[in-house]
Amino acid sequence: EVQLVQSGGGLVQPGGSLRLSCAASGLTLRNNWMHWVRQAPGKGLVWVSRISGDGRTASYADSVKGRFTISRDDARNTLYLQMSSLRAEDTAVYYCTRNLGDNWGQGILVTVSS
Amino acid sequence: EIVMTQFPATLSVSPGERATVSCRAGQRINNKLAWYQQKPGQGPRLLIYDVSTRATGIPDRFSGSGSGTEFTLSISSLRSEDFAVYYCLQYSNWPFTFGPGTKADIK
Numbered sequence: 512e513v514q515l516v517q518s519g520g521g522l523v524q525p526g527g528s529l530r531l532s533c534a535a536s537g538l539t540l541r542n543n544w545m546h547w548v549r550q551a552p553g554k555g556l557v558w559v560s561r562i563s564g565d566g567r568t569a570s571y572a573d574s575v576k577g578r579f580t581i582s583r584d585d586a587r588n589t590l591y592l593q594m595s596s597l598r599a600e601d602t603a604v605y606y607c608t609r610n611l612g613d614n615w616g617q618g619i620l621v622t623v624s625s
Numbered sequence: 626e627i628v629m630t631q632f633p634a635t636l637s638v639s640p641g642e643r644a645t646v647s648c649r650a651g652q653r654i655n656n657k658l659a660w661y662q663q664k665p666g667q668g669p670r671l672l673i674y675d676v677s678t679r680a681t682g683i684p685d686r687f688s689g690s691g692s693g694t695e696f697t698l699s700i701s702s703l704r705s706e707d708f709a710v711y712y713c714l715q716y717s718n719w720p721f722t723f724g725p726g727t728k729a730d731i732k
Binding site: 557558572613618 | 669723
């Protein structure tokens with residue numbers, strides 16, 4: 512059974528940093544495109560970032576480009592989203608997903624507030 | 626960025642009735658269109674990809690159609706568990722973009 516288990520969310524001050532993790536079991540991350548999608552409270556879904564199976568291609572939404580970095584640790588089979596220079600508008604539930612398909616993490620809340 | 630539009634924003638339907646959600650892309654998206662269902666407090670669930678292919682385990686009362694820039698999700702006979710928010714997604718061009726969502730609620 513495929514599972515994506517997320518961790519690392521919480522409350523952070525504006526301008527701060529946070530790293531989200533997405534630990535995979537039942538699948539090998541290096542064989543799959545992986546994505547991050549977020550959802551602000553009461554709002555719709557927004558695609559944030561993706562990384563290719565070979566790790567050579569990473570893409571970002573304009574709203575996070577230069578502030579967020581997607582990466583992967585193949586030994587740990589874990590996906591990451593390093594978030595820096597956080598803003599209030601980054602407050603959202605963040606989901607990791609395998610190829611925007613059947614497998615999604617449980618979602619984790621990031622709150623940016625002073 | 627391709628802008629995705631959905632209508633209606635809210636769909637009031639009685640159980641057993643047919644529901645139709647429309648999605649329009651700002652440009653042609655080569656049939657790279659998916660539909661998701663989301664219930665309160667849950668993550669998205671993939672229903673349809675490549676316009677009309679049902680994902681694993683999705684009942685056949687859900688169907689997708691369309692081409693070019695106009696797409697439709699149909700639910701043939703709504704059940705209580707189908708009252709949720711539905712999103713379309715284009716994955717033809719990055720950044721991938723979601724529609725704003727359509728809420729199906731009980732009439």
